[in-house]
Amino acid sequence: MLLLLGVNELGAQCERVGWIASSSPGGCGAKIIDLDKGDVLRAVAGTNGLVAGQTISFSATPASLPGGCTYEGIEVVGLSCVSDTLPCQAKFTSATSNINAFNLNFEADIYDASKQICTWKFGDGATAQGKNVQHTFPGEGSYQVCLTVSDAFGCEANYCENVLVSEQNPNWCDHEVYVTAIGNKLYGKIYPLGNSNADITSIKWYDSKTNKILAETPSFSYTLPGNGNYLICAQYTVIDNVSGAVCTTTRCQQITLAEPGCVNNCMINPTVFCPSIYAPVCGCDGVAYGNECEAMSSGLSSWWAGDCSVNTGNCNADLKIELVDASPDDGFTFRFINLSAGDYSSCLLDFGDSSPIWETSSWDTLTHFYPSGGIYRTNLTTWKTNGCISSATKLLITDTYNMSSENLPDGTDYVMPGDANGDKKANVYDLLNLGLGYGTIGAPRPNASSAWMPQFAPNWQESVTTGVNYKHLDCDGDGKILDFDADPIEQHYVPIDTNDISWMPGAPKIKLKFAVDTIYVNPSDATPLEISADVLVATPGTPVFDLYGLAFALKYPEFINHDPNVYYDDDLLGSPNHCLFMSKDNYDSRQLDLGFVRKNGSSVNGYGRIAKINFATDFIIIVDVIDRASNNIVPLTIPIKGLRAIDENGNIKDLTVPVEQDTVWIKLQQTTGANNPALAQQIIATPNPATNAVTLFAGDLEIEQVEAINTLGQTLYSIHPKAENPVRLDIGNWQKGLYTLRINTKQGMTEKRLLVK
Known part of the structure; x- marks a missing residue:
């Protein structure tokens, strides 16, 4: 069921x-x-x-x-x-019997033996079924053991593993044997495990197939006669320095020497999980593979970017790698030989070990040292600016010890055009990295397009502090990080996450400051209402230092129209020629994303305005909102969310927002003419914020009454001054909060905001 x-x-x-x-x-x-x-x-x-x-x-x-x-x-x-459908996968573990070295126990890694059927092939003609099985092999050697897991729902998964069977005693006597071949030179050594107290009293290294004695020392080297399969064994005796117990055992390891070829059978891994992405490569076998992972898991030693039908123009990258000198203890030196052809003008060689990438116009040979063994993904890219490009990848296997599919390196990190920070999204956060890398030149992206899909690109020499390689900053793939790289960001835009900004006492602040504190809507004028605000960073008392760029979102209410007009201001970040600026409205989420970053490599210090924004709302909509609001007053606050700021090195900068963000009050202008917003400009309330008293300077106006109205529209205080100018209000007993002062004068009525602290 x-x-x-x-x-x-x-x-x-x-x-x-x-x-x-x-x-x-x-x-x-x-x-x-x-x-x-x-x-x-x-x-x-x-x-x-x-x-x-x-x-x-x-x-x-x-x-x-x-x-x-x-x-x-x-x-x-x-x-x-x-x-009822369980994961369709196959995997197993094995263990050698303590009694018979040719007898092994196998266990399938499955979830439910009543649903999942396990079928075994042991590589010697024998088969078995069941989750746990035991098998005795006919003799010494390497056997490919395969497990097939199937079920009633159509699953059929396969997994194969080479299992070495030898006469060696499963007891290792607390010592490990290491054997490898570099070229045709064999190296072996034995060393104690963990806190072993045992010393080796005798050891004999030999070739199990010929019984030839190779050495009788704990470490040795030996020149093998040629290609082939070798089973190298160490028979040794140790004595425990504490108990005096003696232990004797034999350990063997298989070594395979072969001429380098296109396909290495030891590297084939049909069970590896490759991502379902299409970033094709052309293998050395002339077959197109969906991505690098598919090529590596098929045992390929080299491949080229693009499918096999791609014309690389007059550029054909290719290289040969030769062993110069090596030992397991002292490291490995290889010679790289340039076999590229065509009319290219630039070369980039990645050694695959995180060492600096080597870039030049042309080269013949060079050597490179690897301090430790492994499998390294090397890449040579050749190109001509505004011309051809070709990129070849070759796996370098230092020695036989590391020649295993389990040691395969990670494939390339693919470029998603517009994602410049590696979060698999395109938005104003990516603009910050464009500013960090602006003007840098590197290898173009082979077969580049603006499509939102994984695309192969060779690594550049530079990376940002977060580890993202500059190839991701080259969003359009032309080999240059410039203004046009912002286009794919806008093309594939996804709104930033609007997380709250942590309050950081003492940190510089960013705020949205409205041009006025109260806006009156004339019910007889159907013109759309405009609401202006400035984006301000820091203050004279708390300036910002080493600011290179910042990005954030503004969350506005439903009655605000989409696409607010945003104008860059050079007060703090400097001339538009020195900055990248992006404004992206996301009306479905009522969110305006803004990004600002300098592009000349130098940060700024100080404070000032970075943008001016004009929000708008339709007359009919705002009148309806006011009619439904408490006391027919609409408070508008547009919070700043998702703030991220950096310095010129890409390090995160501390910026915060005010505890109380700015609010503008929107209300209907009374048709009787008693309300006159122009009068508010003639009245000054100081200090504001205030604690004990506030003074109203009214100029030529005669104040007759002052009412204090809280944010709920309730009139809490009413004062009738006696023909005074200025008028002093004692507010020591007022509750803390924001008030609207409704000021009645002989010339009309107006309102001012007052913050009592």
């Missing part, structure tokens, strides 16, 4: 695998054990049809425990996906 909850796709594969320990105990949900993580969960929703003892695939989301149920300290979830 196939269970489906919350999904309609037949055989849907959920995210996790679990075992039903109990089913709906007391109506308080089913207990599920996550078989991968070991977590115990209580599922309180989506559990219909679950049976205790059942193994399922499932997905879960946090949920609340139903009333009347006792909390047991385990996570409470609801099931959003349930399926």
Whole structure:
């Protein structure tokens, strides 16, 4: 029976695998054990049809425990996906018997032996079925053991592994044997494990196939006669310095020498999981592969960027790598030989070991030293500006010890055009990195396009402090980081996350400051209402230092029209010629994203305005909003969210926002003419904010009454001054908060805002 909850796709594969320990105990949900993580969960929703003892695939989301149920300290979830279909994968482990070195125990790594069928092939003609099997091999050698896992839902997964079977004693006597070949030179050594107190009293190294003695010392080197398969063994005796116990054993390792070829059978790994992305490469076998991972897992030693039909123009990158000198202890020196052809003018060689990338106009040969063994992904890219480009990748395997598919290096990190910071999104945060790398030149991206898809690109010499290589900053792939690289960001734009900004006492502030504190809407004038504000960074008392760029979002209410007009201001960050600026409105989320970054490599100090913004709202909409508002007054606050600021090195800068962000009050102008917003400009309230008293300077106006109205529209205080000018208000007994002072004069009525602290 196939269970489906919350999904309609037949055989849907959920995210996790679990075992039903109990089913709906007391109506308080089913207990599920996550078989991968070991977590115990209580599922309180989506559990219909679950049976205790059942193994399922499932997905879960946090949920609340139903009333009347006792909390047991385990996570409470609801099931959003349930399926009988288990992950289709195969893997196994093996262990040698302590009695017979040719007898091995195998265990399949599966979830439910009642559903999943395990079929074994041992590489010697024998087969078996079952989760746990035991097999005795006919003799010494290397056997390819394969496991196939299948089920009733159509799964069939395969996994193969080379298993070495030898006469060696499974007891290692607390010592490890290391054997490798570099070229045709064989190296071997033995060393104690952990805190072993044993000393070697005798050792004999020999070739198990010919019984030839190679050495009788703990470490040795030997020149092998030629290509072929070798089984190199060490027979040794150790004595424990504490107990006096003597231990004798034999350890063997297989070595294969062969001429370098296009396909290395030792490197083939058909079970590796490759990402389902299309970034094609052309293998040395003339076959096109979907991406680098597919080429590597197929055992290929080299490949070129692009599918095999791509014309690289008059550039054909190629290289040869030769061993110069090496030893496991002293490191490895290789010679790189340039075999490239064509009319290229620039070369870039990546040695694959995080050492500086080598760039030149032309070269013949050079040597490079690797301090440790491994498999290195080397890359040579040749190009001509505004012309051809070709990129060749070759795997360098230092020695046979490291020649294993398990040691394959990671493939390239693909470029997503517009994602300049590696978060798989394109937005104003990426603009900050463009400013850091502005003007840098590197290798163009082969087969570059602006499509939002993974694209191969050779690494550049430079990276930002977060580790993102500059090739990601070259969003358009032309080999230059300039203004045009902002175009793919806008093309694939995704709004930034609007997380709250942590309050940091003493840090410079960024704020949105409205041009006025109160805006009156004339009910007889249907012109759209404009609301102006400045974006201000820092103050004279708390300036900002070493600011290179910043990005953030403004969250505005529904009655604000989309696409507010934003104008860059050079007061702080300097001339537009020295800056990149991006404004992106995301009306569905009522969010305006802004990004500012300098592009000349130098930070700024100080304070000032960085932008002026004109918000607008339609007359009909704002009148309706005011009519529905308490006391017919609409407070407008546009908070700053998701702030990120950097210095010229890409380090994060501390910026914060004021505790109380600026507010503008929007209200209808009275049709009687008693309200006159022009009068507000003639009245000065000082100090503001105030604590004990505030003075109103009214100029030629005669104040008759002052009312104090709180943010709920309630009139809390009313004062009738006696023909005074200025008018002093004692506010020592007022509650702290924001007030609207409604000031009635002989010439009309107006309003001012007052903050009491």
